[in-house]
Amino acid sequence: MATDWQALDRGPVIPGGSSVAYRTGDWRQERPVLDLQRCVHCMLCWLYCPDSAIRVAGGRVVEVDYDHCKGCGVCAAVCPPRASAIRMVPEGSA
């Protein structure tokens, strides 16, 4: 659909929060798989995730937001070795 340029005199400004609607999860080649049995809830993955895709509640890691996780793997890299609660697995595999 063509944009009407005459309606753009305010410049490129849009309502905030629009990135929620932009599902970047389909860029992913590898998916982080979280093992909550092993997780120590240190929050390092939540802290490092560049896309705010680690969901937490009540001070505990709950799940990965796969609609926005791009699969960069930083969560798996910072997960403490003795916990090793996050594995990266290729998309399309189990």
Add this chain to the structure above:
Amino acid sequence: MSRRRVGLTGNEAVALAWKQIRPHVVAAYPITPATQIVERFSEYVAQGEVDTEFVAAESEHSALSACVGAAAAGARVLTATASQGLALMHEVLYIASGLRLPIVMNVANRALSAPINIHGDHSDTMGSRDAGWVQIYARSVQDAYDRTLLAVWVAERARLPVMVCLDGFTLTHSLEPLEVYPDEAVQAFLGEGPPDGYTLLGGEPITVGPLALPDSYMEFRRALAAAMERVPEVLEEGVRAFRAHFGQDLPPLVDARGTEDAEVALVVLGSYADAVEQAALRARVRGQRAGFVRVVTFRPFPAAPLREALRGVRDVVVLERADTLSGLGGPLGVEVRAALYDLEVRPRFTDVIFGLGGRELRDEELDGLLRAGPPGGVVYLGVEGSRVLEPA
């Protein structure tokens, strides 16, 4: 209205204008010959004479970036730079205009390296001519002061950033008489801040400058071009308001004198307007019908008023302090020539490049050029054997 008459340098006059403008934010980095603008202004801040958030940035790139953020929050924002500093800002210049932010920047025109040189020419701002900023060139210290005040009015109504250029040393460091308007008059003229600015700090969250892909980027750029096309109207309105508040007339786009019957017209930008206008008057005394045109606003380019002023002139001579290094001469010449292409009868054209790196233009050189008759093509004045483009 009671005016004060004082003696100030161009930089001091601009700093005084800034104090009267009462910006919310100034973010800057010092560079010769613009340093004293910010230095003097920082003293006003330190002494509590103006309530401005003053950001001493770590580079010009950061300075203009801070200005962008502040303007996006709806603030009135000023900065100043020159030469290499403006070059370092280059990336952010396009962001400021693309986001339609009314930032006003004074540029103390200075040559670009290499070889390194601190003196005046227009190479720096000509490198920014397509960045979507309005560009206004001052003729005198008074003009630099007046145009800085006017620029804020224009920027906030056109919603575009504006550069007010003053020649390095020739204006920045020269002491001239200055009529200063009362603070209250400046405040009545400008109000408190952008009347229609962004509100990044307002109640509703907004995203300023999101990704625009091939389906919309071109529309944003077309809208920016349209904003620039409307600037002459905004400037006309601005100089009317300026006259009403300060009783001072400012030509908004071009200032043409004696071109109606001219056989030769001299076109110039910036502080050499005085010397060039005097040369045209001396030619008149000698019996040569010479006219003078000062281009005041270079962006948007005043093609229509230039065509009007130069219609019927046999010889047009552009004198300028920058080069495109394209073989076609300087940027002012290239654009004046383009504007004249649509005339039914096109004049002969000579582009004279002078004053690079602060070399002085002497009266004898101007008189000699007029006496001998403009040679056509591109001439580097005062440089032996330098004509590069023969007249057609």
